[in-house]
Amino acid sequence: MKRITLHIVLIILIIIMVCVSLVIYNYKHDEATALIYSDGVLVEKIRLGDVDEGYEFTVGDENRFNVIKVEKGRIRVSSASCPDKICVEQGYISDGLVPIVCLPNKLVIEIKGGDSGADISLG
DSSP states (O other): OHHHHHHHHHHHHHHHHHHHHHHHHHHHTOOOEEEEEETTEEEEEEEGGGOOSOEEEEEEOSSSEEEEEEETTEEEEEEESSSSOHHHHTOOBOSSSSOEEETTTTEEEEEESSOOOOSSOOO
């Protein structure tokens, strides 16, 4: 009887360890993804952890544009046609705490997934 109880306890411990390992694995592999919206339409989706070499691209047209710089784990607006340049001055973001917003050019860059650095989540 003792052997059967010991075997059941060991099996339960192994199952718990496997479940905890899967949760940790999935948490660490929930990579940060930058979502770039222009006029409310998703125009680009970038997994920041998959970026090997930095690059730039432009969103908009010659009258209203934002140049976006992407590096491994972070993203920013490097130049823009807007008059106030708040989006440029914000610099790089690498988590979902604060998005980059350019109101004159109707651009929003937000990050989903990854480690937000926040202790709580608000609705």
